[in-house]
Amino acid sequence: MSPNLIEWREEFRLGLPEVDEEHRGLIDAINRLHRELMVGAAIVRVTGAIGDIHAAIASHFALEEKEMAALRYDGYLAHKTDHERLLDEILDILDEVVATDRYDPAALSARLSAWFVEHFRTHDARLHHWLVGRQGQADQLLS
């Protein structure tokens, strides 16, 4: 069994190099946290790691939104709204650990995985298809 919670897959690739690079970094950060959870890391390490993921993903979303706005992506608003929802959720997860001062490793890992992957499957996938379609149109025009 893989020690990673989330494995990078080609289908995660958006086609925006700097955004894809950050996706890989975020998956690495979540996998590192997962490994900490599995060995029963101290609460302060877990909350710190979630806080760092929150900062990294907030920064990542900011970059992704800048790219989407520059490309005039038609699904910008829905995508941005989901970003804001995700930022709320990661802070809820963090608050829960801080407030209860304990965590269930398996449940927390599963929640983090669902939190992250679901956005990939829906909004990022739509953006990817839009980018591919746009590239196709550009290629057609050039040929």
Added chain:
Amino acid sequence: MSLRSLLRAPFDWLDRLCARAFPPDWNPMVQLGAIGWFMFWIVAVSGVYLYIFFDTGIRGTWQSVEAITRNQWWAGGVMRSLHRYASDALVVLALLHMLREWSMDRMRGNHWFAWATGVPLLLFVYVCGITGYWLVWDLRAQYVAVQTTALLDLLPIFGEPIGRNFVDQASVSDRFFTLMAFIHIAAPLLMLLFMWIHIARHARARTNPARGLGVVMLLVLVALSLAHPALSGPPADLDRIPPTVALDWFYLPAFPLIDRWGGAAVWALSLGLLALLLLMPWLPPRRTPPAARVDLANCNGCARCFADCPFGAITMAPRSDGRPYAQEALVNADQCMACGLCTGSCPTATPMRSAPDFFAGIELPDRPLSALRLEMQQAAARLSGDARVIVIACGSGADIAGCAAEGVATIRLPCVAMLPPSFIDYVVSRGLADGVLLAGCAPGDCYHRLGDRWTEERIEGKRDPWLRERVPRERVAVSWVARADSRRRAADVAAFRARLRTLPAIARGIRHGLAPATRAIRRSWPKPLQWTAWVALFGALAFGTGALASWPAWRVLGPEQAVISLSLRHVAKTRIECKPLTPEELIKLKPNMRRQVGCPRERWPVYVELLRDGQPLYQGEHAPAGLWNDGPSTVLERIVVPQGLQTLTVRLRDSGRKAGFDYEQEIPADLAAAQNFVIEFRADRGFVYH
């Protein structure tokens, strides 16, 4: 007590008054510059209209202005009055704007640019105004023309005194009016260019006042134009001196000083004042705190700081550290005001991070976020009792000493918008306090320009980064009050705490939604009082503008006085007579320059004396013009004398003789009051007078 603090007191009073009397959008004190722009456009539009009907010829000028004013009083007349009163308002607004920025110390350090480019704007305003008054060609214009040329003739830039163009009715030419009209049109265009440079370092510079306020100001000017229309005086008559002149004291206050002190003193005063104004940002210099610093390890080039910087100090540059990003933020230290608004916009600026000494993508070296987090934790630990509040106070805002209480902790930042919204979330969600109050400058009057606006928009989810929906907005308050209104600040804190006491405990996991922050208390006056204040303020402005545009009249001459204008242009004799050249002198010359007779070009100066009933009125020696001192000598003197019968004696020496005169004439003159008695000289006819 410094001059700045003396200035600050009346502005503090005005700011506080206007912050209470006007709704935030309408407060004129926080948009003096924008109202100035609006006045400029009124002047420009009305000027274009007037120019269509204006005749620039010397004979038609006055009549054309009269026709515009009287034949179509309902259009041209109103336009003319708008042109004048908006110009007067522009002077008032520019001076108020300048003094207010000075009182707020917003011209030293990196603020110098707007100041140094704003001062020349004043010069343009005056050039436009003075040339405008000249164009009407009434008695006031005549006074303006004579005084202006007298002032300009003191500068060593004209070959001959340009004032001689205005010695008498016959000497004025159409050419001069064409030139004046050209300057009057070119100067505003140049001024517009400088206005654009003036705001070039301000992102989202405000160049329009609130629409409603603009409409009201326009209506006030129209009402003033109808009630007290701008009119011309009698047509200019250079054969007479207007004994009194209805001066526009906004534009022409220096002219009487020329009468009293002389042109040289007015030049010295004006240039001294100009130099002082230009040097103000460095008297003494102020060190701007260290500029914001970008930490590339935490910057992915998202450009939010670039979008939020109010001073255009951040640019997005190609990546320099090899990381796989296209851009990075780059701070121009010469433009950075160290306000921290960039830090407030950075998505990595969150207190939830693990490292004790974390860095955001962009931070102020003097105010690191890791230290701010620690300060918040320590402040929260000191709080006790109920309704515990952390007040985030603007470093340039109202005094917060009056807010001190057991349940209140205050943290000062350069600007409230430096606080990233995640820090508010942190305080509320971790229970560090029961609420956060953001205490900034009056609405629309942020010391760092956009702090209040960005703060509100971030809380409302209209600008990134958003304050998370899970933070109940009734636990976040904003308190925008004038910097001198510490009493209202204390009242805001007390009102917010009272409200917090009524709230249920915070429930976790609830989305409270995006909404504006709580406004601690209502701070506007009741409507009737507001309306009264507006009528009083706008009425006073209209009355002051209308009155000072032509009153009080300036007495140029006493009731029984006349003027003698001595206006001469004469080519004196050469210093050395022509003589045949010797062979030795010829050989020294180049072949093409050799001639039989040598005539050195240099001429004698012209010495002139004027006596009245045997008593000297004027004596002066005038050097010849030209690089080789071979041109004419010119004399232009205006001397005030009593009216009545008198014997004038005028003498001239142009041959270098030590005693006696080459020309002399006795003139019996019976001068009428306000008469301009001109004495000229013609080489073929001697002295002529009229």
